[in-house]
Amino acid sequence: MNLLDGKIVSQAVKDRLKAQTEERMLNGKKVPHLAAILIGNNGASETYVASKVKSCAEVGFKSTLIRFDEDVTEQNLIFKLTELNEDFDIDGILVQLPLPKHISEQKVIETIYPEKDVDGFHPESVGRMVQGLPAYYPATPYGILLMLAHYKIETKGKHAVVIGRSNIVGRPISIMLSKNEYPGNCTVTVCHSHTHNLKEICLQADIIVAALGIPEFLKADMVKEGVVIVDVGITRVIDETKKSGFSIKGDVDFKEVAPKCSFITPVPGGVGPMTIAALMMNTFKACEAKD
Amino acid sequence: MNLLDGKIVSQAVKDRLKAQTEERMLNGKKVPHLAAILIGNNGASETYVASKVKSCAEVGFKSTLIRFDEDVTEQNLIFKLTELNEDFDIDGILVQLPLPKHISEQKVIETIYPEKDVDGFHPESVGRMVQGLPAYYPATPYGILLMLAHYKIETKGKHAVVIGRSNIVGRPISIMLSKNEYPGNCTVTVCHSHTHNLKEICLQADIIVAALGIPEFLKADMVKEGVVIVDVGITRVIDETKKSGFSIKGDVDFKEVAPKCSFITPVPGGVGPMTIAALMMNTFKACEAKD
Numbered sequence: 293m294n295l296l297d298g299k300i301v302s303q304a305v306k307d308r309l310k311a312q313t314e315e316r317m318l319n320g321k322k323v324p325h326l327a328a329i330l331i332g333n334n335g336a337s338e339t340y341v342a343s344k345v346k347s348c349a350e351v352g353f354k355s356t357l358i359r360f361d362e363d364v365t366e367q368n369l370i371f372k373l374t375e376l377n378e379d380f381d382i383d384g385i386l387v388q389l390p391l392p393k394h395i396s397e398q399k400v401i402e403t404i405y406p407e408k409d410v411d412g413f414h415p416e417s418v419g420r421m422v423q424g425l426p427a428y429y430p431a432t433p434y435g436i437l438l439m440l441a442h443y444k445i446e447t448k449g450k451h452a453v454v455i456g457r458s459n460i461v462g463r464p465i466s467i468m469l470s471k472n473e474y475p476g477n478c479t480v481t482v483c484h485s486h487t488h489n490l491k492e493i494c495l496q497a498d499i500i501v502a503a504l505g506i507p508e509f510l511k512a513d514m515v516k517e518g519v520v521i522v523d524v525g526i527t528r529v530i531d532e533t534k535k536s537g538f539s540i541k542g543d544v545d546f547k548e549v550a551p552k553c554s555f556i557t558p559v560p561g562g563v564g565p566m567t568i569a570a571l572m573m574n575t576f577k578a579c580e581a582k583d
Numbered sequence: 584m585n586l587l588d589g590k591i592v593s594q595a596v597k598d599r600l601k602a603q604t605e606e607r608m609l610n611g612k613k614v615p616h617l618a619a620i621l622i623g624n625n626g627a628s629e630t631y632v633a634s635k636v637k638s639c640a641e642v643g644f645k646s647t648l649i650r651f652d653e654d655v656t657e658q659n660l661i662f663k664l665t666e667l668n669e670d671f672d673i674d675g676i677l678v679q680l681p682l683p684k685h686i687s688e689q690k691v692i693e694t695i696y697p698e699k700d701v702d703g704f705h706p707e708s709v710g711r712m713v714q715g716l717p718a719y720y721p722a723t724p725y726g727i728l729l730m731l732a733h734y735k736i737e738t739k740g741k742h743a744v745v746i747g748r749s750n751i752v753g754r755p756i757s758i759m760l761s762k763n764e765y766p767g768n769c770t771v772t773v774c775h776s777h778t779h780n781l782k783e784i785c786l787q788a789d790i791i792v793a794a795l796g797i798p799e800f801l802k803a804d805m806v807k808e809g810v811v812i813v814d815v816g817i818t819r820v821i822d823e824t825k826k827s828g829f830s831i832k833g834d835v836d837f838k839e840v841a842p843k844c845s846f847i848t849p850v851p852g853g854v855g856p857m858t859i860a861a862l863m864m865n866t867f868k869a870c871e872a873k874d
Contacts, residue, residue: 398716419707419711419713420706423706459713459714463713466773467754470775481772484761
């Protein structure tokens with residue numbers, strides 16, 4: 293059993309980006325610049341945005357953090373996005389989700405120009421990805437591809453089973469893995485809450501992406517020897533043995549499943565760190581596209 | 584074995600649209616209006632556009648056919664599309680494909696406003712479909728859904744196997760069938776040229792959509808008893824027993840497979856006629872959206 297180590301891979305991606313950014317500077321080219329919008333004081337959102345800003349600094353990107361109070365109007369937010377859309381120096385724009393209830397997430401996402409949509413959430417970004425046009429892949433599934441590529445996991449002709457069909461992970465990764473590229477060219481089965489014979493299907497899988505959000509759902513008797521498992525789940529469960537009072541669980545029962553795997557992501561430290569690396573990749577590409 | 588009869592279903596869809604259009608007229612509401620652009624003198628394109636225009640007349644829609652010579656410039660075509668985009672009376676715009684080589688298909692498709700993109704080919708239409716937002720579904724896969732719905736085929740929890748991953752059929756139908764709606768909620772497996780164990784996978788299928796473009800590819804020993812088969816293939820093969828010198832073959836070896844099926848589409852007369860019915864549905868919806 294080998295770990296698909298998100299910390300190592302995200303560091304490798306960031307090291308590469310850092311070198312490429314230095315090269316751009318040496319050649320007098322534009323340095324990538326990410327604008328992040330944070331609304332209110334949600335603790336998790338604060339943490340996520342802080343690590344995105346920190347990652348920008350690590351790889352040599354510029355970043356601009358824009359904060360709004362919880363009660364910002366939708367109009368003011370949209371106005372700011374319009375400004376950022378028109379600002380040549382800004383390559384990528386992200387709005388940290390979730391938004392306060394009085395603001396339409398969809399409207400906000402669709403305001404961002406697709407060419408600056410480094411989160412890959414705009415319908416046009418999704419459509420372009422599906423159709424095989426150049427596009428920003430959404431960060432979590434893109435991070436999974438970067439991880440599979442780093443470990444040179446063979447995907448062509450493999451049977452990949454994706455558990456979950458969310459817009460953020462399950463749906464896009466199922467599409468990406470079946471595209472005619474690497475990583476990809478898998479035979480892909482999408483499973484969800486209405487799937488009857490999940491165990492039988494998982495037992496056929498060479499690759500499983502678990503993205504359903506039920507802690508320790510996938511058990512050892514549901515997978516075959518040598519499977520590659522990517523665990524996207526990240527749920528806090530009460531754990532009185534921990535000082536914090538909780539522990540983080542993936543969708544895979546790691547302890548019993550890992551021994552059967554050829555490769556498996558740990559939780560935490562698997563897919564999680566890859567998301568930001570993928571965001572950095574998209575921001576770099578958005579900048580490059582202007583050359 | 585029962586036929587999924589595209590002629591019957593498309594007629595039923597058109598009858599319903601005709602009644603709904605009459606009702607709109609009685610209520611003083613706008614009548615749907617489709618603009619079709621035809622370039623050059625390709626025989627097949629002429630035939631397709633003619634039946635679209637004829638279908639509009641049948642259901643009481645207005646239609647405008649705009650013809651360009653083979654040597655029309657991309658600029659002139661785009662200018663016309665811009666005009667149609669801005670014309671309030673036009674609800675849906677379609678450009679009959681393929682286009683002459685000097686014109687970028689992608690550019691033309693992306694010029695059409697997504698709200699008038701009744702062919703559902705614009706990346707934004709595709710993205711909205713994937714994300715579960717209101718969207719025009721591309722005509723052929725939408726026609727398949729209309730057919731499954733007409734025959735009240737149970738899809739929830741069924742294993743659907745889609746053979747082919749084209750942007751026009753395989754990819755979108757695989758997404759639609761796994762969405763949380765009816766027809767949908769299938770466990771969906773997407774197969775393609777790199778799939779190793781296609782037979783084994785097809786044998787598990789409750790529903791098969793064959794969209795790979797190889798005549799009579801699917802044989803009886805590849806399907807289980809009671810399967811529902813949708814055959815999207817339509818290939819001309821030389822047939823000296825026919826007066827025309829050719830016959831039309833689907834991707835399914837109908838003669839040997841049909842006896843095992845609970846439902847199967849014939850070719851021709853299955854999916855084919857549904858495509859235009861789906862286009863009429865989209866045009867009606869585009870008009871309704873303006874109410």
